[in-house]
Amino acid sequence: MSSLTVFPRLLRVASVLLAWRLDEIVEAAHLFRPLKLVRPFFGKPRPDVDTLPRGARLRGAMTELGPIFVKAGQVLSTRRDLIPADIADELALLQDQVPPFPGSEARAIVERELKQPVTTLFARFDETALASASIAQVHAATLRDGREVVVKVLRPGIAKRIANDVALLRSLGELVNRWHPNADKIRPLEVVAEVEKMLENELDLQREGASASLLKRNFESGVDMYVPAVEWDYTTDGVLTLERVYGVSCDDVAAIDAAGIDRKALAVKGVRVFYEQVFRDNFFHADAHPGNVWVDLARKDDPRFIALDFGIMGSLPEADQYWLAQNFIALFERDYFRIAQLHIDAGWMPPHLRVDELAAAVRTVCEPYFTRPLSQISIAELVVKLFRTAQKFELTLQPQLILLQKTLLNIEGVGRMLDPDIDIWAVAHPVLERILRERYSLRRTLKEARKRLPEWINAAPQFPELVRDALKQAARGEVRSVSDPLALLQQAELARRQQRVLGGALLGGSLLIAAALLWTLAPQQGVWPPLVAASAGLLAFAFTWPRRR
Numbered sequence: 001m002s003s004l005t006v007f008p009r010l011l012r013v014a015s016v017l018l019a020w021r022l023d024e025i026v027e028a029a030h031l032f033r034p035l036k037l038v039r040p041f042f043g044k045p046r047p048d049v050d051t052l053p054r055g056a057r058l059r060g061a062m063t064e065l066g067p068i069f070v071k072a073g074q075v076l077s078t079r080r081d082l083i084p085a086d087i088a089d090e091l092a093l094l095q096d097q098v099p100p101f102p103g104s105e106a107r108a109i110v111e112r113e114l115k116q117p118v119t120t121l122f123a124r125f126d127e128t129a130l131a132s133a134s135i136a137q138v139h140a141a142t143l144r145d146g147r148e149v150v151v152k153v154l155r156p157g158i159a160k161r162i163a164n165d166v167a168l169l170r171s172l173g174e175l176v177n178r179w180h181p182n183a184d185k186i187r188p189l190e191v192v193a194e195v196e197k198m199l200e201n202e203l204d205l206q207r208e209g210a211s212a213s214l215l216k217r218n219f220e221s222g223v224d225m226y227v228p229a230v231e232w233d234y235t236t237d238g239v240l241t242l243e244r245v246y247g248v249s250c251d252d253v254a255a256i257d258a259a260g261i262d263r264k265a266l267a268v269k270g271v272r273v274f275y276e277q278v279f280r281d282n283f284f285h286a287d288a289h290p291g292n293v294w295v296d297l298a299r300k301d302d303p304r305f306i307a308l309d310f311g312i313m314g315s316l317p318e319a320d321q322y323w324l325a326q327n328f329i330a331l332f333e334r335d336y337f338r339i340a341q342l343h344i345d346a347g348w349m350p351p352h353l354r355v356d357e358l359a360a361a362v363r364t365v366c367e368p369y370f371t372r373p374l375s376q377i378s379i380a381e382l383v384v385k386l387f388r389t390a391q392k393f394e395l396t397l398q399p400q401l402i403l404l405q406k407t408l409l410n411i412e413g414v415g416r417m418l419d420p421d422i423d424i425w426a427v428a429h430p431v432l433e434r435i436l437r438e439r440y441s442l443r444r445t446l447k448e449a450r451k452r453l454p455e456w457i458n459a460a461p462q463f464p465e466l467v468r469d470a471l472k473q474a475a476r477g478e479v480r481s482v483s484d485p486l487a488l489l490q491q492a493e494l495a496r497r498q499q500r501v502l503g504g505a506l507l508g509g510s511l512l513i514a515a516a517l518l519w520t521l522a523p524q525q526g527v528w529p530p531l532v533a534a535s536a537g538l539l540a541f542a543f544t545w546p547r548r549r
């Protein structure tokens, strides 16, 4: 996007911000310092905004600026570690407000994408949209075999509009990056990249279909949560066809009560479903606002949720997932020292940080919460506070964790809406422990090891060469020279760990290869010889493998 097109749009952004009397916010955020100077050229502020709190004014401006700003605001609302709570609360309320595009256009797009007339594809296609949002629109239809479906269609020209607005956001991000004194903490370019990635994913409906399929597989029984099936023969990048489901939004408490559904049981299921997604499957719905979480009114005795909208899904690297689970358990057990140690071990804190100092800071944040009954303590709120504390100690926050934090807030919100007395701790703790017991059991570890065996055998011939190269490098003294004593200490520690790992890897690898050979070449010897060798190999790995950094 050229500056010729960016500039008028930047002016429009400035005029909307000023119309909503947001100059103080913009100034406080060290954005456009000279904004006040240009105010006289932009006309008068809106007459009705003076009485509104600043968060509501910002929400109004974002809504007026359009869908991409709405999305950016929604992303920002999750950064409670960065922005004040009153603004985050308002931004979290941002909703798309866009009129539907004509049904005839939707029909034409479906025909172009699926390469057949709608009358051939469907027994019925409803041209009046069922729902319309900034990126896509949903139409009801019936397949030729009588099954009811919904067809989600991307807005015409949306990819180009998004590309333009993202370029504008990037320019704004660069301004903040250059001028804001806390730019290294806010990392605006990362926030923009996050918005961009989110929008890119939402533009690919085939990908959304694949996410829906995976989530459906993970909740195959459909007891606690039902996921609509994807109709792959009617799905492309630009059109997604799903089984039509019926239910009410989970915040429609009146309808849920009228249907005689046990809200308390449902709330417990909501918390359980969340922990299963994050810690059992490592694949979670990251846009779980009430509009996307429905309740199946047809199931009175054994209530369940229905999930919708699979455009934003999250998953964590396995090591982070394990780290997070350990943190949660430590939090449930009020083991602050362990939380501090875990943060340092994860390598997200400066290595010279004293664990007792961090533990004291964590205790200071958490302890006041525990004077309240557990039912009144929000885990999500506590996690936000913990992240804030850790940031004071220079924690680098991973984007996936931010997504998770937002999901945690959403799910707690749903749980408390359904049952204001829910004790989320009492529900979450045993669920988490059970999942972790299953996930990290010996049997599962051995199964994983067996799966990776061919890979290890394949890599085995290169092993001696790699070791020889490593030893040669060490002998040549190819170690960076450093003058900082702290860095020297770290380097010595690193070298010690590397030696340990190298020794362990040699011993463990050799034993595992021996086990594999015994297993494959001498099956008549029974399972014991390979099992003993493999266990010894795994032990060698386990005892010498470094803790997470």
Ligand SMILES: Nc1ncnc2c1ncn2[C@@H]1O[C@H](COP(=O)(O)OP(=O)(O)OP(=O)(O)O)[C@@H](O)[C@H]1O
Binding pocket: 096, 130, 131, 132, 133, 134, 135, 136, 137, 138, 150, 152, 228, 242, 243, 244, 245, 246, 291, 292, 308, 309, 310, 311
């Ligand atoms: N499988 C379905 N069965 C019935 N209705 C559906 C289904 N999928 C979507 N809808 C309807 O369409 C609406 C929008 O769907 P969805 O949330 O997937 O679209 P979206 O463009 O991502 O919207 P938003 O950004 O507002 O979440 C839903 O709130 C729901 O009313």
